[in-house]
Amino acid sequence: MAPPLLHLDGIRLTFGGTPLLDGASLSAMPGERIALVGRNGSGKSTLLKIAAGFIEPQDGEVFRQPSATIRYLPQTPDMEGFDTVRAYVEAGLGPADDPHRVTYLLDHLGLTGEEHPSSLSGGEARRASLARVLAPRPDILLLDEPTNHLDLSTIEWLEEELARSPSAIVLISHDRRFLERVSRATVWLDRGRTLRLDKGFAHFEEWRDQVLEEEEREQHKLGRQIVREEHWLRYGVTARRKRNMRRLGELQAMRQDFRTHRRAEGLANMAASDAAESGKLVIEAKDIAKSYGERPIVRSFSTRINRGDRIGLVGANGAGKTTLLKLLTGELAPDTGTVRLGVNLEIATLDQKREAVDPRETLAHYLTDGRGETVIVNGEEKHVVSWMKDFLFKAEQARTPVRELSGGERARLILARVLSRPSNLLVLDEPTNDLDMETLDLLQELVASFAGTVILVSHDRDFLDRTVTSTVAPNGDGTWTEYAGGYTDMLAQRGGRKLDDRRAAARTAPAAKSVAEPRGQPRQPARKLSYKQKFALETLPKRMEEAVARIGVVEQQLADPGLYRRDPNAFADATALLDKARAELAAMEDEWLELEMLREEVEG
Structure with a gap:
């Protein structure tokens, strides 16, 4: 069996008081898709930072395969020192990585690469940091809340991109649907310790409830056993002193276990403060x-x-x-x-x-x-x-x-x-x-x-x-x-x-451009469409449909998770073809929109 790319065992870390991590473990084999789940404040992000090498644990074993490349996506990216988004993304590439992949990712994430990092919104900064970690196709991807600030279409694109990725992935997310579609194993961080389920997140909640129910039963049994032992000590028949002292020691140990057991945190009790009923x-x-x-x-x-x-x-x-x-x-x-x-x-x-x-x-x-x-x-x-x-x-x-x-x-x-x-x-x-x-x-x-x-x-x-x-x-x-x-x-x-x-952006781009036109230079209304423009208006919809169909065929080919391993060249060719087809579709949509706006202007 191949050794893991990443292995954490017995990880302990405390910042005073109750330990944040108390014997936590995490292991990732090549190609694994692991969802790391747990309550807010349970230490998920800290464990991911330990895996990435940004935090040293106080105790425990940390192994990273020496030849493995690791990329970590933080919740808040640091872009200081970079003049453009493209420079920030390219800084994540290794010597043997394909620089053209940067353009592919920026395009699909709705960025040009020429943006200044200080001008980015929260969603744009998240897209830029995603491009940086995805561009080199690392052996291990550590993703902390990758869907934060992303819209639905980008989340769905990211699901498809991760499905095609050859990397081992460990991810934290609050998006259930995203976890269900990406993960193949689940690690639950609870009260400082980890439990692993070798199934995706879709099976996690039922399994978690069974674990907690079993824990409650064990604690109930321990409580009843303590009561029986206390009764024996007070009222039982006197036996040899040595035996009594042994049982007294066992009772004290059980009491200690019962007192120090960290119960699962309770659930929030949300309720809205109702006002008088509104009208229908x-x-x-x-x-x-x-x-x-x-x-x-x-x-x-x-x-x-x-x-x-x-x-x-x-x-x-x-x-x-x-x-x-x-x-x-x-x-x-x-x-x-x-x-x-x-x-x-x-x-x-x-x-x-x-x-x-x-x-x-x-x-x-x-x-x-x-x-x-x-x-x-x-x-x-x-x-x-x-x-x-x-x-x-x-x-x-x-x-x-x-x-x-x-x-x-x-x-x-x-x-x-x-x-x-x-x-x-x-x-x-x-x-x-x-x-x-x-x-x-x-x-x-x-x-x-x-x-x-x-x-x-x-x-x-x-x-x-x-x-x-x-x-x-x-x-x-x-x-x-x-x-x-x-x-x-x-x-x-x-x-x-x-x-x-992306299509919405293509449609609104000409309108956004027109907003920026200098005042005092109003666009002169067109009087009529040329024959060439009329012909383009009639034929572009069909050509766009054909382009969408071609894109669908290539996307289906790339959806095969084994394509990259079987034939990297075919995968690269298909990716390039997909980029070209999408660029052609965007250009046709832009042309059609401009002509349609021109037609409305003429007819209006």
């Missing part, structure tokens, strides 16, 4: 439109949202989801059309930026707005510490500054504040970011059972499928369509056609 009509939008410059974000969109509806907004980054959300809730006025809000609305909002929080503010002060020691939940006073415990915070954290919280703890804190406010309309923009699986489960139950109305923006396909009653998706030209059901239902109604941010 919550929001009615008629033919609303919004543009920035000449770029249409929303075009002639109408919907009627009634009490109890749960609406999900999906789409690529920059498609306009947050703009549409603000239009529907009255925060932003439409250019044309009308939005009517129902009566008795009490709105609680969780925005994408998680609202400004003073990092010096304590948890208790933040939750109460500095007004005493209580919060009002469903009309009743509740001590702030009790409310904190419902969201898995400890009593001693009441005076902890916000700056000391992890990303997941901070997300839970903001949810605790939002949900304490009386509401009958929940507006949630990316509510699942940074939440662990257990907290996601409870947020899902809260949204699904909320008595009022919910409008949410999310890239989490599993969360959408489990919560929303209808899904609103963009068509790429400012128009939006509402579909019954969740994300999977939406795809079925679109005939399996997925959301594609």
Whole structure:
């Protein structure tokens, strides 16, 4: 049997108090796909950093095969010292790596490579760091939350890219669907120790529940055995003193095991503070439109949202989801059309930026707005510490500054504040970011059972499928369509056609370019189309369909996970052909869009 590429055993690390890692293990063989899962704060990222060599454990064995190349994706990339994204990505290549792969990855991740790192958004920075670790095709890929800040189409592309990768992969993610599709084994980090399941994440939760149930049974048996031994010591028939002392020692050891056993952390107890019932009509939008410059974000969109509806907004980054959300809730006025809000609305909002929080503010002060020691939940006073415990915070954290919280703890804190406010309309923009699986489960139950109305923006396909009653998706030209059901239902109604941010970007590129045209130089309206332009308008749709079909054939060929091992040259040829076909399709889409806009201008 071949030796592992990576092997960690008996890893111990503590930062004072309870050990963070207490005998943890992790091993990766060539080509393995491992999901590393656990609660927020359980030490997953720390274990991954130890595997990458960025942190030294206090005890334990760390083995990395000397010839193996390792690439680590951190949650927050450091791009300091690089003038362009391309320079940052190319710095991750080795001497024998293919530099053309950088262009391929940047193109598929929606970057030109000429961007300055300081100007990148969170999503763009995540795409750039992904390109850097994927470009060299390393032996081991260590990915910490690779889907954070990515839109749905990019997440689905990343799934396909990882499926084709020959690398061994260890990844941390809160995206269930992503883990199910990528992983083939699961390592559970719980209370400092690891347990391994040689099956993908789809089988993890059932297995975890069985492990916890067995643990509870063992603890119950130990407790009853202690009671029996104590009874024997007090009332049993006196035997030889030596034997009694031995049993007394065993009893003390059992007591110690029982006292020091680290029980599984409890679940959050999320509940929204209900307001009075709203009217049956919550929001009615008629033919609303919004543009920035000449770029249409929303075009002639109408919907009627009634009490109890749960609406999900999906789409690529920059498609306009947050703009549409603000239009529907009255925060932003439409250019044309009308939005009517129902009566008795009490709105609680969780925005994408998680609202400004003073990092010096304590948890208790933040939750109460500095007004005493209580919060009002469903009309009743509740001590702030009790409310904190419902969201898995400890009593001693009441005076902890916000700056000391992890990303997941901070997300839970903001949810605790939002949900304490009386509401009958929940507006949630990316509510699942940074939440662990257990907290996601409870947020899902809260949204699904909320008595009022919910409008949410999310890239989490599993969360959408489990919560929303209808899904609103963009068509790429400012128009939006509402579909019954969740994300999977939406795809079925679109005939399996997925959301594609690259095509949306191609469609909006000319409009974005026109916004940047200097003032004082208005574009002169065209008087008529040439014969060549008319012919192109008629023939381009068919040519685009043929290009899509060719791309599908090549993508199916590349989906074969064994192609790279069998014939690296064929894999390289197919990849180059796919790049060329996609570039040709993008060029045709650009040409068609420009001609279509020209035709509308002439006819208008």
